[in-house]
Amino acid sequence: MKIAIIGTGNLGLSIAKGLITNNAITTLYLTRRNPEGIESYAEYKNVFVTSDNVEAVKKSDIIIFAVQPAQLGNILHDIKEELTDKHVLISTITGYQISQIEDIVGTDQFIIRAMPNTAIAVGASMTCLASNEKGMKRIKIAEAIFNRLGNSLIIPEKQMQAATVVCASGIAFWMRLIRASTQAAIQLGFDAKEAQELAMHTCNGASKLLIDSGNHPEEEIDRVTTPRGCTIEGLNEMEHKGLSSSLIQGMVASFNKINVIKTDQK
Ligand SMILES: NC(=O)C1=CN([C@@H]2O[C@H](COP(=O)(O)OP(=O)(O)OC[C@H]3O[C@@H](n4cnc5c(N)ncnc54)[C@H](O)[C@@H]3O)[C@@H](O)[C@H]2O)C=CC1
Ligand SMILES: O=C(O)[C@@H]1CCC=N1
Structure with a gap:
């Protein structure tokens, strides 16, 4: 081509x-x-x-x-x-x-x-x-x-316009989540390089598991959350602090920022 x-x-x-x-x-x-x-x-x-x-x-x-x-x-x-x-x-x-x-x-x-x-x-x-x-x-x-x-x-x-936010801007949103996960891993005792490696590959694994299985994320999350365990404790704390809500609101803000371009050249 x-x-x-x-x-x-x-x-x-x-x-x-x-x-x-x-x-x-x-x-x-x-x-x-x-x-x-x-x-x-x-x-x-x-x-x-x-x-x-x-x-x-x-x-x-x-x-x-x-x-x-x-x-x-x-x-x-x-x-x-x-x-x-x-x-x-x-x-x-x-x-x-x-x-x-x-x-x-x-x-x-x-x-x-x-x-x-x-x-x-x-x-x-x-x-x-x-x-x-x-x-x-x-x-x-x-x-x-x-x-x-x-x-x-x-x-x-x-x-x-929606695809622009979900896919084109979306990669930046996912990378910010990987960075946050890396920062948490450092706070929990890993050095910076190891922390990023753990965050990136865990993210990759989550994505691959959903792509290969075709499962809904919540079905896979159910397999991870042991009753009274540490995962549900962490997830619920994140939701109390507005994790899903802030991601959704950020993506809607991104969507609303996209204007139709005015074609007034020449
Ligand atoms: N950066 C991204 O991840 C994405 C960007 N887009 C869209 O892609 C477009 C480009 O975005 P970026 O690459 O981030 O911008 P950029 O500013 O990095 O790249 C634009 C390039 O166009 C060149 N340019 C300007 N006038 C030109 C001319 N007359 N002839 C030839 N080249 C010229 C500039 O020198 C520059 O290298 C934008 O419209 C953006 O909305 C879409 C999806 C993802
Ligand atoms: O931030 C932007 O406006 C461009 C479009 C999507 C990704 N980069």
């Missing part, structure tokens, strides 16, 4: 790492305003680094946009004359609706929205996908790319 990533910052670079490590490219163009910081990626075979978005679009079939929301409009205006029927446009931009992309490039383009997270760098992103009507014909290509770099789920576009 000939892929271009327009905007190789935090997310774009994570996608690039995933694509390169998983051997998922024929050619890969990486663009950013000041490409010096990612020059080292040009050492990989068939990877090209440039600030020229038009060149990247001309030389690629799959165009992944990973710029800040306010930057997308101008970029679409710059590249729209180069778009042909070979191109599939994949936008990871938060709050930027498909209809707003269509307003600039037209409805006769394959347009897909993708919401990955930074674990795409290690092939472990949960990525949600939605498309315009024409893009349905190419959604399998997007699925193939993102399934190679983790898991994907096709959703209606109206759920993209």
